[in-house]
Structures are given as structure tokens and as C-alpha cells.
Amino acid sequence: MTNPPPDFTTASPADLDDLHDLLNGLFLGGFDAESWAIERTLLEPERTLLARDGGDLVASATAYTRELTVPGARVPAAHVSMVGVAPTHRRQGLLTRMMGRQLRDVRDAAREPVAVLWASEGRIYPRFGYGLAAQRLTVDCETTELRLPDPTPAEGRLRVTRPAACRADLERVYDQVRPERPGWSGRDERWWGYVLGDPASQRGGATELRAVLHHGPDGVDGYALFRTRSDWSEAGPQGQVTVNEVVAATPAGYRALWRMLLSVDLTRRLAWRGAALDEPLLRLVNEPRRLGTRLVDGLWLRVVDVPAALAARRYATTVDVVLDIADDLLPENTGRWRLTGGPDDARCVPTDAPADLACDVRSLGELYLGGTGLVALAATGRVEERRPGALAAAGPAFGWHRAPAGMEIF
Known part of the structure; x- marks a missing residue:
């Protein structure tokens, strides 16, 4: 006798441990306890769909209530995440039913005109009407091969500190720049906690997250979030800088931040996964080929x-x-x-x-x-x-x- 297909319900606090176990299995360990403690502060249970087969949680999808910058405006947008089906229940139509239900909820209940997500695999979401709306460049370069224009007095000064110590400055600069960049999302208190959350398990052997601030004539007008990882060979230091974000309201601040990031002592490489296709860095360095850029997908968007x-x-x-x-x-x-x-x-x-x-x-x-x-x-x-x-x-x-x-x- 065939069992009836699982029904979808919204989550309750009692479901969160099971949701953690499901996601940790689906994403191959990406939801360790420290990371999950941050992730669960973002969850909106009423927007989290779950499917159980008997007592076992076998599918999930959530949406976060946020704002998205679009050309010339900012709109409410469902930020879709934590989508997955247990390997025991694949090829049974669960994902199709779940995504259809979520889109209907986004349209009828949340009244959001668009939904966005990051795709673990690009082939999945076009089936549900998502289009690749924003591509990005990754940077993987040898910093010794790159030069920037000489500094000018207008570039002000830089200060490195812990992100928690300068959070107000980070928030202010981000909110100043965000209206001009389609694809960037609004950040409230919880989302800044997520962005600056720094689980040891996610560092890949590197240092804790650091912030560098650029002080221009009118105060802080740019920042970068980065970490470093030590490495040595017989030839000497081979360390790496990993960049999370670079946000600058002025060209002088942007240049100064990158000059520092590309010249950290004892490092020889830099990696960055979030460059825009019109990133000014490509026009600043003396040899763009040496940036090692690669075009990859970024945001997928569904018009609801x-x-x-x-x-x-x-x-x-x-x-x-x-x-x-x-x-x-x-x-x-x-x-x-x-x-x-x-x-x-x-x-x-x-x-x-x-x-x-x-x-x-x-x-x-x-x-x-x-x-x-x-x-x-x-x-x-x-x-x-x-x-x-x-x-x-x-x-x-x-x-x-x-x-x-x-x-x-x-």
C-alpha cells in the first residue's frame, strides 16, 4: 500500500532541532552548532515550510522578510533559503509542491512582488521561474603581481579594528551605498549579526574577521571586512587575504581600502567572491589579467x-x-x-x-x-x-x- 504524500506545515520552535539535523545532512555539515545558533536568530517560523513523513522531517524551505535594491527603487522581496529534500524522498515531487506553495504564499500572504535566492546548483530553480538576475566575479590573485595608482592626500587614513567595535560606522556606510547597487539587501539588527557572525568552523584556518575603515574628510566613508591566513614555504611567507566585503562611498576610500588589502604584510595571495561585473578594481590595477577573475552566478530572481x-x-x-x-x-x-x-x-x-x-x-x-x-x-x-x-x-x-x-x- 502506497503511503500518502507528506503534507506541508509551518514550523514551530519544537521543529528547530530536527530542521538543524536535516539541513546539516543536506548541506554536508555546513550547519554546525555555532553557525546554527546564528542562523536560527533569522528564522521566521511562520515563513518556514516543513514536510514530515511519519515523524521524520524530510523537506524544508524558508523565506526571510527583507528589502531588495532594484533599479531606482527598493522593494519588499522574499529571500528564499534552506531549501532541500532528504535523499530518501527525492524524485517524489516534494520540491515542486513545496516551491509552488511557497510562491503562492509570497504572492498572496506576504504581498512581495519578487523572490530571490542563491542556488546550490543552477539547474534547479529555472524550473520554478527563477532567472539568473545578477552574476558576479570571483578574484583569486597573486598580490605581488599587482599595482595600484600612487596614493593621494585625498585618500585619508585607514584603521583596522574588530567589526563589533565599529558596527555603527559599517551600518551607516552600507546604508549610504546600498541604494545605488541593485541586488543588495536591507540589513536590520539580526542581519548585521549574521553578516558579522564569525563561527570558528567557517574560517578555514584563517584569523577571526577584521574590519578596516577609511576615514575621509567627513568621517568614515568606506570599509572592508577581511581575514588572513598564514602560510609559509621555503621561499618565505605565502599568506592569504580573504575579503568578505568592500563598501565605499568615495573613490578615494575605495582606492585606499584596496591598496591595503593587496599589500598586507606576510601575504602573497588574495581571494574575493563578491565582485560586481563593473567592479572598479578591474580598472585600478595595472594588470587586470592577474586578478584571476572568473564569472559565476549570483542572485536568482523570481517575479511573483x-x-x-x-x-x-x-x-x-x-x-x-x-x-x-x-x-x-x-x-x-x-x-x-x-x-x-x-x-x-x-x-x-x-x-x-x-x-x-x-x-x-x-x-x-x-x-x-x-x-x-x-x-x-x-x-x-x-x-x-x-x-x-x-x-x-x-x-x-x-x-x-x-x-x-x-x-x-x-
Whole structure:
């Protein structure tokens, strides 16, 4: 006799130990006790879906209530995480049912127009309408091979300290810079605790997290979070700097921070996993090839409410286009929508007018943060031009003056 499929429920405090055990198995030990103590402060039980088979927890998915910077605006966005199905229950439709339920909850209960996540494997989430909205660069370089322009008096001074001792400065600089960078998320007290949390198990043999502050004419205007790891060979020191974040409100602060990070005594290498595609560092160093950059995926975005999402962001140029959107999981999004707007406002309403362009909701997610070209998607066949000239007319509007970036993995 076949057992009925597990039902989904929301979490309670009594479920957290079982959730820890499930996630620790699914992610191969990434949720040790110290890390879990930080993670559980972020959990919103009412937004955490669980499935049990008998008494065993076999699937989970959660969403965090946060704000996301998008081109010209900030919008409420479900930050999806902790998604997984036990290996004993794969290929039974649990993930499909769970993701469908979560998207419905995001739309109907939370009223968030978009959802975002980091993917453990890129092949998983396009099935549920997520598009790759923000790519990133990783940096892995030999610092002895790189030079920056000589310092100027405007670069101020630097100070290295513990992050907890300068948290107010970190928060202020981040909030100053964030509105200009699509893909960055809002951070309240809990999320700053997460970003600055420093479990020993996650250090990879390196030091505790350190902060370096740049003091400009008007006070602290930039910071970096980093750690170092000692290493030696017969030729001498071979240490490494690992960078978590670099956030600067001024070019002088940005240059000074990188000059220090690339010249820490006893180190010869630097690794960074969060560079934007338009990262100024690529134009500062004397030999960009030596940065060892590699293009990888970052944020995946799902448009949950088409008219609300398209009206929430701004557009680089004036746009007036009719989009024919297909969405198998949220049929309310399927249909023709007239988008009008520009740099200052936008409006998106249903229409019976003939479509200028057609695409699925996954492609719309890739376009949403301004990092993917409309013409490039059309070249793959995933955007169809229904009216001649519509691609050339609408393409520039969906771009933005700053590339989207996903700096903080949640």
C-alpha cells in the first residue's frame, strides 16, 4: 500500500532541532552548532515550510522578510533559503509542491512582488521561474603581481579594528551605498549579526574577521571586512587575504581600502567572491589579467507579481511596451501587460493590445535587475519580438547605470 504524500506545515520552535539535523545532512555539515545558533536568530517560523513523513522531517524551505535594491527603487522581496529534500524522498515531487506553495504564499500572504535566492546548483530553480538576475566575479590573485595608482592626500587614513567595535560606522556606510547597487539587501539588527557572525568552523584556518575603515574628510566613508591566513614555504611567507566585503562611498576610500588589502604584510595571495561585473578594481590595477577573475552566478530572481514588480522598479530610458508573459506556476501573471515608465516612475496594467515582446517569467526575472540585455535573451530564443523594432526600442530601458551584484549569501 502506497503511503500518502507528506503534507506541508509551518514550523514551530519544537521543529528547530530536527530542521538543524536535516539541513546539516543536506548541506554536508555546513550547519554546525555555532553557525546554527546564528542562523536560527533569522528564522521566521511562520515563513518556514516543513514536510514530515511519519515523524521524520524530510523537506524544508524558508523565506526571510527583507528589502531588495532594484533599479531606482527598493522593494519588499522574499529571500528564499534552506531549501532541500532528504535523499530518501527525492524524485517524489516534494520540491515542486513545496516551491509552488511557497510562491503562492509570497504572492498572496506576504504581498512581495519578487523572490530571490542563491542556488546550490543552477539547474534547479529555472524550473520554478527563477532567472539568473545578477552574476558576479570571483578574484583569486597573486598580490605581488599587482599595482595600484600612487596614493593621494585625498585618500585619508585607514584603521583596522574588530567589526563589533565599529558596527555603527559599517551600518551607516552600507546604508549610504546600498541604494545605488541593485541586488543588495536591507540589513536590520539580526542581519548585521549574521553578516558579522564569525563561527570558528567557517574560517578555514584563517584569523577571526577584521574590519578596516577609511576615514575621509567627513568621517568614515568606506570599509572592508577581511581575514588572513598564514602560510609559509621555503621561499618565505605565502599568506592569504580573504575579503568578505568592500563598501565605499568615495573613490578615494575605495582606492585606499584596496591598496591595503593587496599589500598586507606576510601575504602573497588574495581571494574575493563578491565582485560586481563593473567592479572598479578591474580598472585600478595595472594588470587586470592577474586578478584571476572568473564569472559565476549570483542572485536568482523570481517575479511573483508581474504588474507590481514592473511598476516598482525604474527604467533607464522612456519605455512603452506590451509584454506577453507566460507563467505556469502563477497563472495570474500570464497575459499581456502594458509597461510605461522611465527614470522617475512606472506603471504596468493589463491590456488587450497586441504584444510587442513575449517571454516567460524566468526571462523577466533575468531582466529585472538590469544586468541582462533584452537583445541577448532574444538571441537565445527566450524573448520573441512580435513587433519589428520593439527589441531595439525597449532594450536600453531595462538596463541600469550600475550592474546588479549579490554580495551577501543568505
